[in-house]
Amino acid sequence: MITVLGTGTGAPVPLDALAQAELVVGGRRHLDAVRLPAAAERIVLGPLAPALDAIGEYVAKERRVVVLASGDPGFFGIVRALAERFGARRLDVRPGVPSVAAAFAQLGLSWDDAVVVSAHGRDPRTAVNVCRAHPKAAVLTGPGAGPAELGAALARTAPGRVLVVASALGSGQERLERVSPAEAAGRDWGTAVNVVLCLDEARMPDGARTLAGPVRPAGWALDEADFAHRDSMITKFEVRALALARLGPRPGDLVWDVGSGSGSVAVECARLGAAVSAVEKAADGVQRIHANAGAHGVDVHVVHGEAPAALYGLDEPDAVFVGGGGRELPGIVGACARRARRTVVVALAALDRVPAVRTALTGAGFDCDGVLLQSSRLAPLPGDVTRLAAANPVFLLWGARLHAFADKGVAL
Numbered sequence: 001m002i003t004v005l006g007t008g009t010g011a012p013v014p015l016d017a018l019a020q021a022e023l024v025v026g027g028r029r030h031l032d033a034v035r036l037p038a039a040a041e042r043i044v045l046g047p048l049a050p051a052l053d054a055i056g057e058y059v060a061k062e063r064r065v066v067v068l069a070s071g072d073p074g075f076f077g078i079v080r081a082l083a084e085r086f087g088a089r090r091l092d093v094r095p096g097v098p099s100v101a102a103a104f105a106q107l108g109l110s111w112d113d114a115v116v117v118s119a120h121g122r123d124p125r126t127a128v129n130v131c132r133a134h135p136k137a138a139v140l141t142g143p144g145a146g147p148a149e150l151g152a153a154l155a156r157t158a159p160g161r162v163l164v165v166a167s168a169l170g171s172g173q174e175r176l177e178r179v180s181p182a183e184a185a186g187r188d189w190g191t192a193v194n195v196v197l198c199l200d201e202a203r204m205p206d207g208a209r210t211l212a213g214p215v216r217p218a219g220w221a222l223d224e225a226d227f228a229h230r231d232s233m234i235t236k237f238e239v240r241a242l243a244l245a246r247l248g249p250r251p252g253d254l255v256w257d258v259g260s261g262s263g264s265v266a267v268e269c270a271r272l273g274a275a276v277s278a279v280e281k282a283a284d285g286v287q288r289i290h291a292n293a294g295a296h297g298v299d300v301h302v303v304h305g306e307a308p309a310a311l312y313g314l315d316e317p318d319a320v321f322v323g324g325g326g327r328e329l330p331g332i333v334g335a336c337a338r339r340a341r342r343t344v345v346v347a348l349a350a351l352d353r354v355p356a357v358r359t360a361l362t363g364a365g366f367d368c369d370g371v372l373l374q375s376s377r378l379a380p381l382p383g384d385v386t387r388l389a390a391a392n393p394v395f396l397l398w399g400a401r402l403h404a405f406a407d408k409g410v411a412l
Contacts, residue, residue, distance in 0.1 A: 001064065002055065002086060004079060006096030007033065008070045009170040009194075014094060018066055023058045025051050026068030034068070048078075052085050059086060070194070071098040076118045076140055099194040100138045103166035106176050107197070112212045113205045114138050114197075115251060119145035125315070126252040128153040131161065132275035132299065133251065134214055135203035139196045147196050151184025153315070154198070157277070157301045164197040165189060203297060214251070217271045220244055222264070227292045229262035230284070235323055238375045239347055239394050240265060246345045246398040247319040249274035256317040258307050258336060259324035263289030263300060269321075270298035277314050281306040308335035322346045330356035337364035337399060345398040357397055366399025 003017045007026075013034050018024070024036050025043045036042060043051055058065050072095040073079045079093055104111040115134045119127040120142030127139045131154055139150060147165045154161050163184050165177045173192065184196075205215065221241035224234050235243070243265060249255050251273035257266035260278035266289060270276045278289050278300050286304045293300040303310050308331060320336040322329070325348050337344050337360060344366065346357050354370070361368040372395055376388035 001092055002059065002067060002082060002090055003065070003092045003094065004067045004069060004073045004082065005094050006071050006073050006077075007068055009097040009099055009102045013068075017092075017094065020064050021066040022063045023055065023065045024068065025055060025065070027070075030068035030070070048081060052081065055082075056085070059090065071096050071100075071102070075100075076116075076120070097170075099140070099166065099169050102169045103138070103164065103176065103195050103197055106166070107164065109136075110209075111136070111138065112209045113214065115214055116140070117252065118142075119150070124149055124153070125254070128315075129252050129254045129275035131198040132158050132254075132301065133270060133273055135200040135205060135299075137198045139198065141193050141196055146193055147179075147184040147189045148187060149185075150196055150198070151179070151181040151186075154181035155185055156313075157275075157315070158200075158299065160200070160202070162199045162201055164199065165193060166195050166197070167192040169194045200299060203299065214273060216273075220268050220272065222268065224264075226296075227262050227264045227267070228288050228295075229264070230288070234262045235264050235347060236375075236391060236394070238391070239373055239396060240268060242371070242373065242396055243321055243345050243347060244268055244272070246343060246396075247321060248343065249276075249319065253318040254315055256311070256314065256320040256336065256340075258311070258320060258322045258332060260289055260302075261285055261323060263292045263302075265321045265323070266300045267292050267296050267298055270300055271296060274318075275301070277301045277303060277317070279303045279305060279307055279310050279314075281310075307332045311335055311339070316341060318342045320344045324348075325350050325353060329353055330360045333357050334360035334364060337361055337366055341401065343398060343400050345396065348395050348397070349392060351395070354395055354397065361397065361399035364399070365402055367402055368397060368399045370395060370397035372396075 007013050007030055021040045023041050028044050045051055055065050069078050075098050114136040115130050116138045117127045117130045118140040120140050124145035131137045163179050168174050221237045249269035249272045253274040255269040255274045255276050257278040260266050260280045263278050266276045266278040280286050286302055289302050316339050318341045320340045358368050374393045376390045378386050379389035381387050
């Protein structure tokens with residue numbers, strides 16, 4: 001049997017579990033914090049594979065093993081690796097208080113509506129995008145993905161966030177510090193950080209909850225009337241529905257909406273949990289995007305500039321939507337495709353532009369497909385009768401990268 005003990009957030013370590021241990025495995029600070037049996041071998045946890053091999057030798061001889069871990073070891077912890085190697089039935093898991101729960105408790109905040117993401121041993125871009133998109137997030141940090149790195153990324157795109165850095169939870173040196181992203185970026189935080197909370201205090205969720213995590217939208221492909229727009233210059237909901245299906249926005253993703261106009265695609269992607277950068281060259285368009293984002297309770301990073309030049313300072317996107325037309329469209333699509341990790345979707349009205357856009361996508365290593373969307377909507381006529389009113393046809397092209405970037409995922 002392998003006993004897995006959660007420690008480090010104030011709960012006492014059960015001494016009975018340690019008393020008979022013949023092998024104790026844990027981080028140095030966990031091992032130093034408890035009194036071990038004199039005869040027990042100890043292994044300071046570093047690379048996981050050698051520790052698992054050593055545990056396996058003891059398990060094969062039916063000798064007693066104790067593994068010390070932080071907080072709840074089944075929450076982004078070592079339980080997964082132990083269960084995969086030795087089977088869940090060999091584990092006796094005794095969880096402590098998760099660092100996320102401890103940090104929110106110190107602030108007097110509930111966390112059933114928070115998004116929790118791990119940056120420990122993972123690409124920090126997922127954590128950054130979650131913090132950009134959601135008003136209440138918790139990031140489990142690691143080397144190279146701590147408060148400074150998180151703050152530096154958010155200072156560029158979400159400078160108004162509040163970061164709460166929780167360190168040494170459960171110890172005599174416990175502290176929580178509220179800082180701006182820019183302040184976090186300029187400090188050396190050491191190795192005692194447990195978790196970073198990222199709060200958008202202007203959009204904090206409220207009300208009683210039934211399901212944990214962020215609230216999912218009840219629908220998408222919203223009616224054009226739900227957005228402020230100029231002279232019907234907006235991606236129609238029929239086109240938006242298929243574009244969203246091909247973009248696949250999800251928590252942890254970053255989506256670019258290039259030539260954003262009213263920002264309808266940007267807002268819809270943000271409602272589905274993605275971080276979004278909207279690029280728009282018209283000043284009145286920039287104002288509309290901000291207004292539409294605010295009306296729908298989402299945060300969209302708006303860039304006032306003309307593509308492709310305005311794209312160069314942006315973080316790498318998972319998916320890109322390009323709207324509009326003009327002779328520069330193939331060049332813009334090519335610039336987006338060279339940086340997109342997963343997919344690019346292009347909406348255009350001119351048949352003449354289709355071959356060049358396809359070439360831009362395939363030339364950047366994408367498998368290209370597309371459709372011509374033609375729809376007719378019900379429209380009333382005098383005499384209590386209805387006709388079909390045809391909308392302008394739109395080409396929708398999309399490219400999927402043949403070898404997509406590895407997906408680390410996000411836990412909600």
